[in-house]
Amino acid sequence: NAGVTQTPKFRVLKTGQSMTLLCAQDMNHEYMYWYRQDPGMGLRLIHYSVGEGTTAKGEVPDGYNVSRLKKQNFLLGLESAAPSQTSVYFCASRGTDSTGELFFGEGSRLTVL
Amino acid sequence: GQNIDQPTEMTATEGAIVQINCTYQTSGFNGLFWYQQHAGEAPTFLSYNVLDGLEEKGRFSSFLSRSKGYSYLLLKELQMKDSASYLCAVIDWDYQLIWGAGTKLIIKP
Numbered sequence: 001n002a003g004v005t006q007t008p009k010f011r012v013l014k015t016g017q018s019m020t021l022l023c024a025q026d027m028n029h030e031y032m033y034w035y036r037q038d039p040g041m042g043l044r045l046i047h048y049s050v051g052e053g054t055t056a057k058g059e060v061p062d063g064y065n066v067s068r069l070k071k072q073n074f075l076l077g078l079e080s081a082a083p084s085q086t087s088v089y090f091c092a093s094r095g096t097d098s099t100g101e102l103f104f105g106e107g108s109r110l111t112v113l
Numbered sequence: 114g115q116n117i118d119q120p121t122e123m124t125a126t127e128g129a130i131v132q133i134n135c136t137y138q139t140s141g142f143n144g145l146f147w148y149q150q151h152a153g154e155a156p157t158f159l160s161y162n163v164l165d166g167l168e169e170k171g172r173f174s175s176f177l178s179r180s181k182g183y184s185y186l187l188l189k190e191l192q193m194k195d196s197a198s199y200l201c202a203v204i205d206w207d208y209q210l211i212w213g214a215g216t217k218l219i220i221k222p
Contacts, residue, residue, distance in 0.1 A: 042214035090155060101146065104155035
C-alpha cells in the first residue's frame with residue numbers, strides 16, 4: 001500500500017549545490033504535482049504534469065526543473081540551491097477524474113545553508 | 114485574482130463543536146476540498162463538495178454555498194487528535210487546485 005513515495009525525506013544543502021527529489025506513485029495516476037509549503041503560506045504549486053512526457057509551470061517555478069520520463073515518477077530538481085528554497089516539499093498525484101482527490105507523499109524537508 | 118480566505122487559528126474545547134469557514138473568489142468553480150494536516154505530516158483528504166448543501170461523514174461535515182462563495186467544515190465531539198491544520202482548496206475553471214493558507218485548530222482539554 002505504498003501510494004506516493006518521496007525520497008529523500010530530509011536533506012541539507014549548501015548554497016549553490018544541486019539536488020533532485022524523486023516522487024513515485026503506484027496508482028497509475030496521470031496527474032502529478034510538486035508543492036512547497038512554508039509557514040503561514042499554505043501549499044504553493046511549483047510544477048505539475050498531466051501525463052508522461054509533459055510538464056508545466058505552477059505558481060513558483062523559478063529555480064526548479066522537473067521531468068516526467070515515466071508515468072509513475074516525477075522528479076524535482078534544484079539547479080543551484082538558495083536559502084529561499086528551504087522548505088517542505090510535497091509531491092501529490094491524482095487520477096484522470098478531474099475532480100479526484102489528491103494523494104500526497106510524506107514530504108521532503110530541505111534546508112539550504 | 115484568485116483568493117481563498119480561512120481564519121489563521123482557532124481554539125476549541127475537547128468534546129465541543131467547531132466550525133471552520135472558508136470563503137473563495139476563483140476563476141470558475143469545479144468543486145471544493147477540505148484536507149486535514151497534522152504537524153509534520155502530509156495533508157489527508159476529508160471531504161469534497163461540488164453541489165450546494167451539507168455532506169456528513171461521521172463527526173465531520175462540510176457545507177457549500179456556491180452563490181456565496183462559502184464553505185465550512187464542522188467538527189463535532191472534538192477530540193485531542195483533531196488538533197491539526199485544516200486546508201480548504203478550490204478546483205478552478207482549468208481544474209487546477211487553489212489552496213487556502215490553512216486554519217490551525219488547537220484543542221484544549
